[in-house]
Amino acid sequence: MEKVYDSFSILPWHHPQWQSLQTGHTEGRLPHALLINGPAGLGKSRFARCFAASLLCTGSGEADMPCGNCKSCLLLKAGNHPDLFLVTPEEPGKGIRIDAIREVTGREVLTAQYGGYKVIIIEPADALNMAASNSLLKTLEEPVSRTLMVLVSSIPGKLQATIRSRCQRVDIRVPERAQARDWLEAQGGAGDPDLLLDLASGAPLLALELADPELLQLRKTMLGEFVSVLEGKQNPVDIAARWHKQELKRVLIWISGWIIDILRLKSTSETSTLLNPDQRRSLQAIGNTLEFNGLYEVLDEVYEAIGNLGGQLNTQMLLEGLLLRLRACYSD
Ligand SMILES: [Zn+2]
Numbered sequence: 163m164e165k166v167y168d169s170f171s172i173l174p175w176h177h178p179q180w181q182s183l184q185t186g187h188t189e190g191r192l193p194h195a196l197l198i199n200g201p202a203g204l205g206k207s208r209f210a211r212c213f214a215a216s217l218l219c220t221g222s223g224e225a226d227m228p229c230g231n232c233k234s235c236l237l238l239k240a241g242n243h244p245d246l247f248l249v250t251p252e253e254p255g256k257g258i259r260i261d262a263i264r265e266v267t268g269r270e271v272l273t274a275q276y277g278g279y280k281v282i283i284i285e286p287a288d289a290l291n292m293a294a295s296n297s298l299l300k301t302l303e304e305p306v307s308r309t310l311m312v313l314v315s316s317i318p319g320k321l322q323a324t325i326r327s328r329c330q331r332v333d334i335r336v337p338e339r340a341q342a343r344d345w346l347e348a349q350g351g352a353g354d355p356d357l358l359l360d361l362a363s364g365a366p367l368l369a370l371e372l373a374d375p376e377l378l379q380l381r382k383t384m385l386g387e388f389v390s391v392l393e394g395k396q397n398p399v400d401i402a403a404r405w406h407k408q409e410l411k412r413v414l415i416w417i418s419g420w421i422i423d424i425l426r427l428k429s430t431s432e433t434s435t436l437l438n439p440d441q442r443r444s445l446q447a448i449g450n451t452l453e454f455n456g457l458y459e460v461l462d463e464v465y466e467a468i469g470n471l472g473g474q475l476n477t478q479m480l481l482e483g484l485l486l487r488l489r490a491c492y493s494d
Pocket residue numbers: 218219220221222228229230231232233234235236
């Protein structure tokens with residue numbers, strides 16, 4: 163098993179959900195399956211792994227945290243605890259296949275090696291393909307005592323409804339701005355914390371990723387290219403060829419953020435909710451020349467592409483298509 167533990171700690175905004183699960187555990191009310199969900203960049207994986215560790219820990223940590231020193235914690239750190247299973251796609255962005263589910267649900271009938279809990283983390287659970295989902299559902303319908311399934315997803319809507327209904331939802335929410343800012347400042351990255359959090363829709367871990375001067379510069383350059391495509395000064399095909407070398411998810415999220423801000427700036431003079439407050443001027447200027455309906459249609463397409471991430475065959479064509487349709491919204 164890959165190394166899955168760097169630290170046994172949760173993030174400040176995890177505390178309410180952590181407390182409620184720990185209380186449930188103490189009172190013997192832990193369900194057989196959890197669905198840990200919430201937007202990307204909130205540390206859902208870390209929460210899931212730390213909770214699994216707290217169930218498996220045989221020492222006495224503070225505030226129900228794993229102790230980090232007992233035999234169980236040491237096995238977790240070494241990445242070979244026999245009662246923790248991690249199910250992920252073979253390659254990032256690909257689906258989780260039925261064999262992977264069969265492997266853990268087959269072993270699951272065995273008693274936990276250390277007589278305690280057995281925990282199976284499935285991540286991202288929205289990557290389960292149809293056959294794998296059906297196989298998992300059978301296990302969820304006939305739960306085994308002291309076996310916990312932990313599904314992690316940023317897009318729980320992609321899971322089968324029957325699977326969702328058999329899991330207790332744990333919603334990890336975007337933290338209050340002050341808490342997020344404090345945490346981000348403590349990490350010591352570059353950039354203005356408020357701007358970074360705006361760009362990350364408030365998700366601190368995404369904001370931290372963005373706290374990289376090169377990435378901030380890349381975003382600025384790409385926004386310039388985006389605007390010049392819309393104005394007809396650069397060829398969408400050339401720009402798509404440049405953009406497709408970047409991480410597609412990030413490119414799509416940036417494009418969606420620019421379109422959302424253009425739409426906001428077109429409909430209201432209130433600008434406190436902008437995702438790109440530092441780029442207000444250029445987004446406002448270009449927005450005046452674009453028509454509403456077309457922008458909404460392209461935004462839908464961007465969301466669809468985000469939902470299909472991992473399945474795209476030709477990212478350059480996808481980006482070209484989006485840029486060409488954006489260009490078609492231009493009317494001066
Ligand atoms: Zn321990």
